[in-house]
Amino acid sequence: xxxxxxxxxxxxxxxxxxELAAAYPSRVSVQVAGKSYENxxxxxxxxxxxxxxxxxxxxxLDAGIHAxxxxxxxxxxxxxxxxxxxxxxxSDLLKNFDWVILPVVNPDGYEYSHTTTRMWRKTRKPISxxxxxxxxxxxxxxxxxxxxASSYSCSDTFKGETAxxxxxTQLIRDLLLSLTGRGKFYLTLHSYGNYLLYPWGWTSALPSxxxxxxxxxxxxxxxxxxxxxxxxxxxxxxxxxxxxxxGSDDYAFGVANFPVSITMxxxxxxxGFNPSTSQIEGFVSETWVGIKAxxxxxxxxx
Ligand code: 0X9
Ligand code: ZN
Numbered sequence: 523x524x525x526x527x528x529x530x531x532x533x534x535x536x537x538x539x540x541e542l543a544a545a546y547p548s549r550v551s552v553q554v555a556g557k558s559y560e561n562x563x564x565x566x567x568x569x570x571x572x573x574x575x576x577x578x579x580x581x582x583l584d585a586g587i588h589a590x591x592x593x594x595x596x597x598x599x600x601x602x603x604x605x606x607x608x609x610x611x612x613s614d615l616l617k618n619f620d621w622v623i624l625p626v627v628n629p630d631g632y633e634y635s636h637t638t639t640r641m642w643r644k645t646r647k648p649i650s651x652x653x654x655x656x657x658x659x660x661x662x663x664x665x666x667x668x669x670x671a672s673s674y675s676c677s678d679t680f681k682g683e684t685a686x687x688x689x690x691t692q693l694i695r696d697l698l699l700s701l702t703g704r705g706k707f708y709l710t711l712h713s714y715g716n717y718l719l720y721p722w723g724w725t726s727a728l729p730s731x732x733x734x735x736x737x738x739x740x741x742x743x744x745x746x747x748x749x750x751x752x753x754x755x756x757x758x759x760x761x762x763x764x765x766x767x768x769g770s771d772d773y774a775f776g777v778a779n780f781p782v783s784i785t786m787x788x789x790x791x792x793x794g795f796n797p798s799t800s801q802i803e804g805f806v807s808e809t810w811v812g813i814k815a816x817x818x819x820x821x822x823x824x
Contacts (some may be wrong), residue, residue, distance in 0.1 A: 524603055526803040531560040531636060532562060532629040535599060539567045539625075542606045548572040549616075550606050555624065556693040559647040562629040564693055569605045569623070571616035579824060580704045581817060582780070584694065585711035586657045587770060589631025589642045590795045593788045593805055594711035597627035600806035601813060615817050619706070622639060622697070627654035628658055645688050651676035656682035659712075660766065661691045662773035665724040670766030681768055694770055698778035706824040707738070707817065708774035708783040711809075714790035716754045716763055718812070723774045724767035731781060732758065732800055736808045737822065738782050738819045741801050745815030749810045752789065782820055786812070 524530070524538045524787040543552040550574040554563045570578075585591075585598035600790050602623055603614055626632055630646035644655030658822075660671035664687035667673070671681035698705065720735035722728070729735075736756065743754040755762055761818065775783035789805050791797040797805060 524599060526596060526600060526806055529596060529802070530575040530599070532626055532633055535595070535626055536565050538599070539565050539602070542567065542602070545636050546606055546609075551610065555697060556689060558628070558630045559689055560630040561646060563631075564624070564626065564629060564690065566622055566624045566697065567602055567606075568603070569616065569621045571609075571613055574707070577621045577704065579618060579706045580701050580822065581619050581621045581707045581709070582698065582701060582705055582774075583709045583710045583711070583813075584619065584627050584770070586626045586628050586632055586690050587687055587710060588712060589635040589644070590640065591713040591788075592635070592795070593713045593802065595626055595632065595798055596802050597711045597788055597806045597809045598623055598669060604810055612814075615814060618821050619817070624694070624697070627694065631655065641773045643678050644680065645690055647688060649680070649683065653674060653680075656680050656688050657687055658691050658696055659770060660768040661686060661688050662695065662770055664773045664776050665767040668767040669724055670729055670764055671768055678767070685768070691770070695773065698774050698780070702778050705774070705778060705780045706782060707820040708771065708778075708780040709786050709813065709816070710770050711788060713788040713795060714786055715787045716752065716789050717785070717787040717789070718756045719759040719771070719785040721758060721772055723785075725767045726760045726763060726765065728758055729775070734823060735782050735784065737815050738798050738823075739784055741815040741819040742786070742812035746808055749811045752808060754812070772801070780824065784816065
């Protein structure tokens, strides 16, 4: 079991995934998708309704591209908890889609943010003698490095020495490409600021199918607003925040052909990247309301 009254370390999260696969073998399976630079297992959990149908469309959700954004990891864990352990209530969400969830993209950074530097953002591969880590959300090979990314290895938004220089981004790339065709909704959890963002992140121009993305994001924002009153801002990444190329969202949409690709920036609770533990449950259950509404909208469209 898992609690939402504390932030969990990477090993605890992986143990929880394995516990679910053991408890619900007909519906839940865990895969070691690869290893981080420091050799930690990066696991995905696949949750189905157990009807045995293969080749269903897929919702792919990840969290923790940025190490310090702990509420995002907790949000992914809550989705896993709901789909796996509250199956009777949530079975509609698994009727036409399998869910593949990667709750800790960057475990080296996540652990480092627990043990050493709370505000660590990047991966942990050394670049120069002085500086470590690449911003995984600037490292994807789609307009890589063109805008909003640094060439300076000490920067928090360092784009990497090459596109896909990091094992962690290679792993998401391979998963996304393996799902091309079946993958209909890519959702990546970050914090903070209450945003639902869709492509593009590299240019202020909008893709031709932006309305589909807008509709899905708006459904999430509306559901959250009516459940808790919390306001989310909806729009393209560049137009709402800033232009920054090399993000996972643009790659999922532009290269892996996911028709809906959304970055969800969870709330801060007035404490930035570090909400108090008593705020976790409220934030992640509210996030789940939005994710359910978005998944339902995607199911209507694809
Ligand atoms: O800058 C980012 O990577 C994201 N914000 S955060 O505060 N979590 O770092 C926003 C990413 C939006 N998507 C793209 N720019 N592609
Ligand atoms: Zn982030």
